[in-house]
Amino acid sequence: MTAPADAPAWPDRLYDVFKRAGIKQVAYVPDAGHARLIDRCRADADIRDIVLTTEEEGVALAAGAWLGGDRSALLMQSSGLGNCVNMFSLMRSCRFPLLMLITMRGEWEEFNPWQQPMGAIVDDVLKLCEAEVYRVREPQDVEGAAERAVQQAFGAERIAAVVLSQQLIGKKVWTK
């Protein structure tokens, strides 16, 4: 897989982290900000990619994966976090690891105002759910944050979220 010359490199660094961590199942509701990472995972015969109908499915999937000894990751955009909240109870009640990578909408150069209400409460919701939150605003910080999140999720058996700020992803082009 080759990315366009102007594509950001951080999705490839996230893929590298997945490989080092031994991630076997990657679940997602597609998001443009995760497109490159999803492509890398889909092209990898050692990673099972699982497209979901809603993000909370991925929380339950992660619990099942861990019961069976697999490490998994859940990719979503910020709007998807709200779909997960009750299912987080499963992870907290049983101390299941959950590694989430969340791309932000509604906070920077956002064309669609309907993204703002959920985007604005992402960090607070995660904290209320006792997740470890790693906010990343600069491309060079993505890999390190993901490494720490992996350690928290699978080492401490808890919810860990890497929140990728919208500046990293860039403006969504609405006119074609």
Added chain:
Amino acid sequence: MSGATLERRAAMAALVAGRDDNLLVVPGLGSTCWDLAAAGDDDRNFYLWGAMGGAAMIGLGLALAQPQKRVAVITGDGEMLMGLGALATIGIQRPKNLGVIVFDNGVYGETGMQPSATQGGVDLVAVAQGCGIVTCLDVRDEAGLADLAARLKTLEGTLFARVLIDPAEPPRVLPERDGVVLKQRFRAALGLAEAAKA
């Protein structure tokens, strides 16, 4: 739900009778949990005291992680209806070793017998078929139940089954309630290394 004659405790007992160590069972929140506990406790049961709508997806993650084992999700119609999208997700993945079995009594038994959508005409077998699950069974009698139990012994392809059951609610049989204990004993039964430390 006319014509439903199967009693839930007997149906669960028939499905797990003589189980081997390769059968892993995930019951859904509510009556199917009590049914499974009544059929006999096992470290390879992962009882759900919450996570409504999540049973089938837990089964999928487990089936993908343990391709040499057989995974039976045995849940109720209300629990399945809350996570209907999981059937689409499973229909795409189609692990050979996953069976999703719904005890359909057409009511929410835990909360006062309010009618569920299946009583209103939603056909879970048709939904599963529409999601691409090739083997979809409509179990209405003892013969159908015996066939399903036999298929669970081998599982050679993703299976969905609706089992029509009588809405009667037998007394609850409560299993272990500590989620961490349930998780650790399940993983230990699979020989997973980290489980030994806990």
